[in-house]
Amino acid sequence: MSSEALMEYTxxxxxxxxxxxxxxxxxxxxxxxxxCPGCGHGIVHKMLARAIDELGIQNQTILVGPVGCSVFxxxxxxxxxxxxxxxxxxxxxxxxxxxxxxxxxxxxxxxxDLSAIGSAEILHAANRGEHITVIFVNNAIYSxxxxxxxxxxxxxxxxxxxxxxxxxxxxxxxLHVCELLATLExxxxxxxxxxxxxxxxxxxxxAIRKALENQVKGFxxxxxxxxxxxxxxxxxxxxxxxxxxxxxxxxxxxxxVYRDRSKDAQSWSAPEEKxxxxxxxxxxxxxxxxxxxxxxxxxxxxxxxxxQVRIAGFGGQGVLLLGEILxxxxxxxxxxxxxLPSYGPEMRSGTSNCHVRLASQSIDSPLVTVPHVLVAMxxxxxxxxxxxxxxxxxxxxxxxxxxxxxxxxxVHVLARPFTHLADELGDARVSNMVxxxxxxxxxxxxxxxxxxxxxHRLVRNPRWLALDQHALELGRTLAxxxxxxxxxxx
Amino acid sequence: xxxxxxxxxxxxVKSAILAGCRGFYGYPITPASEIAEAAAQYxxxxxxxxxxxxxxxxxxxxxxxxxxxxIRAMTASSGPGISLMQEGISxxxxxxxxxxxxxxxxxxxxxxxxxAEQSDYHQVVKGGGHGNxxxxxxxxxxVQEMADLTELAFELADxxxxxxxxxxxxxxxQMMEPVEFPPRALEHEPPPWAVTGTAATRRSLVNSLHxxxxxxxxxxxxxxxxxxxxxxxxxxxxxxLTGDAEIVLVGYGIVGRILKAVTAxxxxxxxxxxxxxxxxxxxxxxxxxxxxxxHAQIFLVVxxxxxxxxxxxxxxxxxxxxxxxxxxxxxNVPTHEEVLRRVYQLAGRVIDANEPEGERLAHx
Numbered sequence: 001m002s003s004e005a006l007m008e009y010t011x012x013x014x015x016x017x018x019x020x021x022x023x024x025x026x027x028x029x030x031x032x033x034x035x036c037p038g039c040g041h042g043i044v045h046k047m048l049a050r051a052i053d054e055l056g057i058q059n060q061t062i063l064v065g066p067v068g069c070s071v072f073x074x075x076x077x078x079x080x081x082x083x084x085x086x087x088x089x090x091x092x093x094x095x096x097x098x099x100x101x102x103x104x105x106x107x108x109x110x111x112x113d114l115s116a117i118g119s120a121e122i123l124h125a126a127n128r129g130e131h132i133t134v135i136f137v138n139n140a141i142y143s144x145x146x147x148x149x150x151x152x153x154x155x156x157x158x159x160x161x162x163x164x165x166x167x168x169x170x171x172x173x174x175l176h177v178c179e180l181l182a183t184l185e186x187x188x189x190x191x192x193x194x195x196x197x198x199x200x201x202x203x204x205x206x207a208i209r210k211a212l213e214n215q216v217k218g219f220x221x222x223x224x225x226x227x228x229x230x231x232x233x234x235x236x237x238x239x240x241x242x243x244x245x246x247x248x249x250x251x252x253x254x255x256x257v258y259r260d261r262s263k264d265a266q267s268w269s270a271p272e273e274k275x276x277x278x279x280x281x282x283x284x285x286x287x288x289x290x291x292x293x294x295x296x297x298x299x300x301x302x303x304x305x306x307x308q309v310r311i312a313g314f315g316g317q318g319v320l321l322l323g324e325i326l327x328x329x330x331x332x333x334x335x336x337x338x339x340l341p342s343y344g345p346e347m348r349s350g351t352s353n354c355h356v357r358l359a360s361q362s363i364d365s366p367l368v369t370v371p372h373v374l375v376a377m378x379x380x381x382x383x384x385x386x387x388x389x390x391x392x393x394x395x396x397x398x399x400x401x402x403x404x405x406x407x408x409x410x411v412h413v414l415a416r417p418f419t420h421l422a423d424e425l426g427d428a429r430v431s432n433m434v435x436x437x438x439x440x441x442x443x444x445x446x447x448x449x450x451x452x453x454x455x456h457r458l459v460r461n462p463r464w465l466a467l468d469q470h471a472l473e474l475g476r477t478l479a480x481x482x483x484x485x486x487x488x489x490x
Numbered sequence: 491x492x493x494x495x496x497x498x499x500x501x502x503v504k505s506a507i508l509a510g511c512r513g514f515y516g517y518p519i520t521p522a523s524e525i526a527e528a529a530a531q532y533x534x535x536x537x538x539x540x541x542x543x544x545x546x547x548x549x550x551x552x553x554x555x556x557x558x559x560x561i562r563a564m565t566a567s568s569g570p571g572i573s574l575m576q577e578g579i580s581x582x583x584x585x586x587x588x589x590x591x592x593x594x595x596x597x598x599x600x601x602x603x604x605x606a607e608q609s610d611y612h613q614v615v616k617g618g619g620h621g622n623x624x625x626x627x628x629x630x631x632x633v634q635e636m637a638d639l640t641e642l643a644f645e646l647a648d649x650x651x652x653x654x655x656x657x658x659x660x661x662x663x664q665m666m667e668p669v670e671f672p673p674r675a676l677e678h679e680p681p682p683w684a685v686t687g688t689a690a691t692r693r694s695l696v697n698s699l700h701x702x703x704x705x706x707x708x709x710x711x712x713x714x715x716x717x718x719x720x721x722x723x724x725x726x727x728x729x730x731l732t733g734d735a736e737i738v739l740v741g742y743g744i745v746g747r748i749l750k751a752v753t754a755x756x757x758x759x760x761x762x763x764x765x766x767x768x769x770x771x772x773x774x775x776x777x778x779x780x781x782x783x784x785h786a787q788i789f790l791v792v793x794x795x796x797x798x799x800x801x802x803x804x805x806x807x808x809x810x811x812x813x814x815x816x817x818x819x820x821x822n823v824p825t826h827e828e829v830l831r832r833v834y835q836l837a838g839r840v841i842d843a844n845e846p847e848g849e850r851l852a853h854x
Binding site: 025027058059060061062064071074078079080081082083084085088091092093094095096098099100102103104105120121123124128274275277278280281283284285286287288290291324327328331336337338339340341363364365366367369370 | 492493494495508532536537539541547551556559561585668671673675677685686691695696699744747750753825826
């Protein structure tokens with residue numbers, strides 16, 4: 001051809017730009033793909049590459065490759081490539097799209113990958129309506145591993161793991177992915193196409209382009225299932241295999257549109273404005289401005305403090321909150337503190353307990369096994385922890401009378417019907433605060449200002465706050481009386 | 491008041507966001523669910539992504555996607571969920587993707603129970619997935635360390651392009667202590683290898699497949715070199731009162747706290763006891779152990795498992811000193827008192843060993 005003739009020559013169907021010129025990531029034969037002659041993947045690749053070209057999204061495209069024959073999509077597509085674990089491509093694609101909303105994310109998967117090991121991932125990505133495009137190539141067999149049965153294998157079809165042919169009684173029925181996903185609300189576009197003849201191929205090409213265009217328009221989840229020939233594993237010629245797609249596969253897997261809401265779909269709005277970096281500590285509530293001043297500067301603690309408390313009762317009695325207010329008040333007063341909920345079988349069975357330490361030195365273990373004070377809000381808790389109380393310590397017990405068999409000569413006891421007393425105050429649910437008042441009075445380590453401030457920080461409702469304050473005062477009075485009695489006895 | 495009272499599980503989330511983490515992908519499980527709950531609250535508010543995945547398998551693969559897209563991302567789970575994530579962890583180590591995984595351990599095997607155990611040590615520290623890889627593992631023992639080590643975890647994950655696990659137990663996750671955060675949030679720029687959907691990153695490829703055997707061997711050797719570098723540069727341990735210690739107590743996480751109390755009481759009773767607490771479980775602080783072996787006579791490993799950390803301590807000491815073990819399981823915590831009793835027993839042996847003929851102990 002002369003150079004003049006060349007100038008007149010226009011390329012009608014050249015290599016799409018979304019393909020590499022040479023497949024340099026391949027070890028050898030870099031001018032051709034690794035697919036077998038007559039395989040559908042090459043055709044589907046070309047359709048996808050063309051669609052990327054036509055939509056002008058090559059730079060934005062991120063292709064997630066599967067495990068299976070199309071594991072090497074990154075050899076061919078000149079786009080951002082991420083290779084995923086078997087079946088997980090929709091999960092990988094989900095996070096890529098959410099992380100980079102401006103990117104166009106394609107999950108390319110075969111039938112073993114998508115409909116067997118990855119059945120959960122595709123179902124939930126579709127159900128969440130992820131803004132991704134899925135190309136699902138169905139050839140009714142595991143080809144790369146040598147022809148084992150897939151969920152999509154046809155009834156009667158022989159494979160290396162269904163040597164007698166697939167039997168519904170043994171292996172169940174072929175899985176219809178488009179039909180299955182069409183039961184979900186979220187998907188925007190689901191279509192099954194075939195590569196059975198040129199007419200089908202032309203239609204498949206349009207479907208793939210549309211599925212990708214939906215993403216460009218911000219419409220949501222689209223999936224195209226492509227019935228695709230595998231002459232090698234099916235042990236057919238390329239022509240026979242193509243005919244088998246049309247004459248046999250199609251009977252089990254009818255072609256057609258299973259969902260198309262692209263006309264009514266709302267375009268996905270861009271993610272909201274991100275907050276400025278300097279505002280983040282404040283949003284998290286950890287900025288200087290979020291932190292209370294505290295009363296540590298005003299307080300002088302006399303001597304070394306080490307208060308170890310165990311608080312126990314039924315769930316709903318406010319055991320954990322009692323401990324939390326105690327710890328918060330300790331922190332407010334400039335002490336080292338720890339609060340540790342009991343974490344054991346009790347968690348679900350209705351009893352709860354926590355360990356609280358307040359100390360002037362740093363706290364070694366937050367576990368309190370030998371408490372100075374036990375707050376037992378019910379009898380089972382008393383029986384469980386009574387013997388653990390340190391000699392010379394206190395037991396605050398919520399009950400009319402202290403069980404005789406729990407009495408110990410070496411600990412002080414304050415037994416009162418705290419729930420009843422709280423009820424008289426206005427609500428039985430503040431019994432924990434009455435007991436906290438008593439505990440504070442007995443321990444004497446925390447100033448009232450710190451307790452008040454802690455209470456204000458943790459109890460927002462004004463009605464409860466007022467009630468809690470009354471309850472604390474009642475508890476202090478009860479403890480003062482008990483301590484005076486103890487002095488008189490001595 | 492510069493500190494605030496907070497649960498360890500909440501501190502992890504806030505520290506992660508301050509460190510520039512903008513993706514959380516998780517699945518609920520006791521005792522780690524507070525992490526997902528706090529993440530659901532704070533990630534969307536701070537310009538991040540929160541997705542509750544359909545399984546831990548999906549969650550870790552979402553992490554793979556987010557990391558591939560150059561985002562600092564994390565997940566959190568507990569034993570059974572971590573088992574399901576091992577596939578994805580192996581892929582991420584293979585593809586050299588950074589991420590942070592919090593494992594708030596519970597009891598096993600199987601459904602076990604929801605009480606705290608330290609029996610995930612093997613699956614986390616030794617790498618429970620397939621192939622030649624390691625994960626970097628940090629073991630906090632306080633709420634403050636939950637915050638500090640989470641930020642460090644993101645740094646190390648990026649520095650080594652590798653998954654980093656924050657291995658904590660239910661106690662450290664659930665307890666509240668005063669905690670202080672840095673007063674600033676970091677911006678994380680996507681690394682150059684990431685796939686971000688731009689012209690500049692179009693040639694980027696995230697992949698763990700190396701079909702050619704020489705290529706895969708070279709890749710694995712590169713990973714090895716990276717791990718050796720981490721072993722040289724990143725080991726951390728806290729040595730407390732070990733200067734003249736004859737008995738060295740060893741434990742991590744909540745056990746480290748109990749051992750501090752035991753050490754203090756044993757010291758008060760005049761016993762030469764110290765504590766060595768590994769903070770990095772991988773890379774393991776081998777040299778800290780070898781250094782102490784020069785003076786210490788015996789090591790006592792205390793764990794809430796049947797002896798998993800124990801193996802690394804024995805390897806580190808390589809027979810130089812005897813290693814004793816006290817383990818509890820099922821959610822039972824070794825009490826201060828039972829460890830102390832064991833220390834007194836050992837002290838008796840150490841005193842015997844200090845007699846001239848007692849040399850035998852040092853060479854067992």
